[in-house]
Amino acid sequence: MLGKLFNEIGFxxxxxxxxxxxxxxxxxxxxxxxxxIDYLYKYKNIIIEKDKIxxxxxxxxNKYKKQLQQxxxxxxxxxxxxxxxxxxxxxTTLYFEIEDEDDLREQDFQRKGNINNHKLC
Numbered sequence: 001m002l003g004k005l006f007n008e009i010g011f012x013x014x015x016x017x018x019x020x021x022x023x024x025x026x027x028x029x030x031x032x033x034x035x036x037i038d039y040l041y042k043y044k045n046i047i048i049e050k051d052k053i054x055x056x057x058x059x060x061x062n063k064y065k066k067q068l069q070q071x072x073x074x075x076x077x078x079x080x081x082x083x084x085x086x087x088x089x090x091x092t093t094l095y096f097e098i099e100d101e102d103d104l105r106e107q108d109f110q111r112k113g114n115i116n117n118h119k120l121c
Contacts, residue, residue, distance in 0.1 A: 002027055010071040014064055018056055021046060 002024045006012060011023055021040060029039045033053050040046040060068070076084060 009075045011068075013067065013071060018048070018052075019060065019064075021048075022053070022056075 003020075005027075006020060006024055011019070014020075021044070022036065025036050025039055029036070031039070034050060037048055037050060037053065040048055
C-alpha cells in the first residue's frame, strides 16, 4: 500500500533502496533516525548503521535535493488541481530542559509528574 503511494508520488524516480526504506518508514513510524534503525531491524529485518543513514542524508541533499523538491512540488500540484497558495510542513520539535521556571519556560509535565499541570503555549 505505502509502496504504491511512494510510486504514485514519483519518488521511485530515485532508484535507491535505502531512500525507499527511509521514506516509507517515516510514513509508518515518524521518529528519529535511531528509532528508524530499530524499526527497520525489528519489522523488516533490515540492518542499517546510524552513520550510513547520516552519510546517505548528505548524499540526498547533495545529489537529489532539487529532484526531490520537483517531485514533491509536482505531486502536490496534481492533487490540488494546480492550485497551491502556501505550503507549510512542520519538520522539527522545539525542546529544552530547565531547572527553574519563568514566565516563558515551564518544566515539562514528565518532570513534574502530573500531566494536568502542563500548560500548552
